[in-house]
Amino acid sequence: MDYYFIASILVVLAAAFGYINVRFLKLPNTIGLMLITIVFTLVVFAISYFDSTLLDAEKFIITQIDFKSVLLDVMLSFLLFAGALHTNFEQLKVQRWPVLVFATAGVLVSTFLVGTAMFYVLQLFGLEIAYIYCLLFGALISPTDPIAVLGILKKAGVPKKLETKIVGESLFNDGVGVVIFLTIFQIANLHGATFEPTDIIVLFGQEVLGGIALGLLLGWVTYRLMKSIDDYDIEVIITLAAVMGGTLIAQKFHLSAPLAMVTAGLFVGNDTVRASTMSEITETYVDKFWELIDILLNTILFVLIGMEMLVLTYEGHYIVAGIIAIPIVLACRFTSLVLPINFFKKRLDFVPNTNIIMTWGGLRGGISIALALGLTQEMHRDLFLVITYVVVVFSILVQGLTVEKLVKRLAKGNGD
Template sequence: MNLDIFLSLFSLMLLSLAVFLLSKKLNFPYTVLLVIAGSLLVPLSQIEFFHFITSFELTPELLFFVFLPILIFESAYNMNVRSVTENIYSIGLLAVVGLLISTLFIGIVGHYLFGLAGFAVPILALLLFGAIISSTDPVAVLALFKEYGAPQRLTLIFEGESLFNDATGFAAFLVVLDLMIHGFTGTDSIMSALGSFLIMLVGGFLFGLFMGFLFSKLIEAVKGYEHLEITLTLLVAHFTFIFSEVISEHLVIAGQQIRLSSIIATLIASMVIGNFGRYKMSPPVEEYMEKFWSYFAFVTNSLVFILMGLLFVDLAIDMNVALLPILLAIAVVVIGRAVSVYPLLWLLNKTGKEEPIPRNWMHLLAWGSLRGSLAVIMVLLIPDDLTIPGWNFTISVKQFVAAVTIGSIYFTLLIKATTIGKVMHMLGIDALTPEEEVGYHKSKAQIYDESMLKLDELLETRYLNEQQHQTLQQRYQRLHDGACLHCKDAIGASSDLIENMLRIYALGVEKGALKEVYQRGEINEKVYKKILNMLSIQTDRVGRGHKQVKSVNEHFPIDTLERFVLLVSRLAFWQDHSFKAEELYLYYRTLNKIIAKVIESLDEIGNSGLSDVFDDRIALVKLQALYQGLNVNTRKKMENLIRNNTELLNQLNQKAAEKSLNAVQLETLVKLHKNEIITSKLFIMLNHEHTEQKNAD
């Protein structure tokens, strides 16, 4: 029997790969095809040879304690706290207030709608369904958003809502389920439910912060041991999730059981790791993490959605009985989503708390709300013998909720998911911005320019003869000239557009140079984060059409999470986190390095393929003047520090030289081993000696 389970698991993984390739060939949503494939496996399993295929089952425990933490961590790890806080009103309104409005709408309006259709469904049953179906699934729709080119801010709002409303929805589900089990007693029940709901969210938030910072410190403690760092990131999601559940089971205060939201705790812990803990990791691990978790999420998503198809068939009931309730449920869910989106975002736009959300974005947020794995988990958690006063149907409450939930999920996957691309195009959301259109043609021009340089190299090394070289050169020259012409047409007479593109290019050069400096160990985490935060703020400003800097002496504030960390550290440990002379010197020296890199890159533009695109000398000179001014200002501050701290400077230069030498030695050693010039045994010995020498120094 165990052999059948493993054979089923690996067969499903193999099948998911085939489905993925088919989805690319058909240009059809991957997750939708997985659910369809899973549904088709049930009749296939009736054949004796394929009977093993259904041995691996999607249990509530597997979904809840294994798969869900992985999906939460993968999404939350890459969410930027500063971007979330900038859009916190829209995300918060949709994730909390919007979900509660949708739940109440489905429960109350659905109760009357079902009654008019001849189905006297108690309001509590529909409130339970509302809590289950109101939370949107980020997995099912985000891939589609990115594939069809949704704006970055819209994608962030939807992803933030999807992650946070998972926590809100599950908390609401537990509250309603508790009311159904213990009965509704009027005002006391309402107040108790509201209190439990708030405790779940606030408690989960605080516990998530604690676990996130705890594991960040653990990662810092094992820095340099790459396998341990990766393992700790794997553990943080599951430990946070499971500990939250353990606390919820055993924590009782004043006779009241205290429940924490395991979903929001895991979400917050994952965001802390992604925005704070990632800087504690070794540079190679930090670069590898995104690929590592992307792979885990891909495998998990594939298994979840293909097993959902299997599960849906197993949970199916007589469609002659369930068809009309399913259609009514779909209608009330669609209207409930609209009611929870349009009024809230309209009011938010009126307050001016955030940049206005366009109406076509509201349309997509209302339509693109797919449902998925969490809804299935909540259905599976409903007790089989659950009953409530006024339930007079032959099917159980769980069967009814399962039927309308599955029907709604199928509707979102088969109808909404397959039409998102067309809806986005119809609303004009997938249209390129002026900057994107210029970037598209500019990138093509650069690609063709590099191709022509490669052709010259191939001719010199005699891999191509003169005739082949000339033919290909002419071809790519035509493509290059065409891309430049299209780019100039896209730019038109807008010097501001050229200037913004140049600024984005320059900031990209700065970020790349900064990452290299940090990876070489020349600066610490504090200096790196301060400069990176400054560059991110400037990039956002340029993207919104604002000034890159207000003055050469402008002070850039640290992000929200960093301010919180510093506040807690000061209060708890009385630590002074102001920049010391050593760190300030490193800060200015690094700024000087990356600014010099930009100045060098801007000077080279005239001699590269970019000159055919950015031929506005005024914009180029203006940006060069800005960076020259920043460079002069930075050098002045650095020279003031040098005059006042001569001995310190000598020490820093000595340390910097030692770190550079260590980096060169390790790089040489790795290259020798990679090229098989030395054996693995020698590599281990020399690497051990290098590490010991480094620690001794």
């Protein structure tokens, strides 16, 4: 496989589609790029009835890319570090307890609610799917995607207190969601072997606590190195090394790389560390470098999501099941947030209608598709991949396009 050729094609497509969006559609990049790519793929499908050259080329590109590996093992670390680096740490510290509960208990509750609901819904289609496989779908669709959320909320005018909750939750809950998914995945793969509750606790603790601990260590080492010199070129490279080296360490010792990168990014990006380690020019270069990485990888990611249409199995009842899954996923997210929000709103100043805005603004994206691609055929991969794709497309195109209007209607008159 010619990696340079494929990377070049993806960057050229991303640049072309990005230009079309900025020049003509003027939509948030996340939405515009995915919409243009889907339309492009549909046009390629139509042209293939007369000449299949373009379709064959696009199929070649998408089949040569291991989307799950590319996103979860490579791109996600860069994107999460960049997102965390620019997150308001002081606001996040104030909102740390609700964010923690949303990102852990909220994802767990949603996983079981979605899994249980889909177990019964799929039976209506005559699909006898084992409950454990429905839980896998619940685990992969419950985390909100920080990559999709960050890009859209910046333009939606969400009050800062609420934006911190949604962004903070998204940064952490994808790491937690991946761990929950992998845990259920291992249980589903046992084929009659035993799996003790203590094994689940150890696995979960190792991934989550180990990932956070590694992130703190990476952040501290990065801080000490940057504090001891004043050279913006090398300091930018140090942050890059922290992400790349830290991801390798996390993968080697089976720790959560996403949680490690979020923790390291928050550590390096908080105002106290910035003030004591970075000169003004260093801060500018570090921020601009990671903004560029963020934009470039985001652009490529959503082009890839649009092109993933080529790997779907177009069964009519699969698509109908996906459409039915949309309100189920939204209802389960709303339900999973009810108790935490009612508990914390007495202690913290919550924006009115927080639950509705967090439900509609909690977008699904590439992480859900990547996890669905990791399912085996025995786990009904084709079915759950189609359902996941339908939910993700609705989430980004419909929820993403309307969240700004919803925020203005529900949170109008509330300050930041």
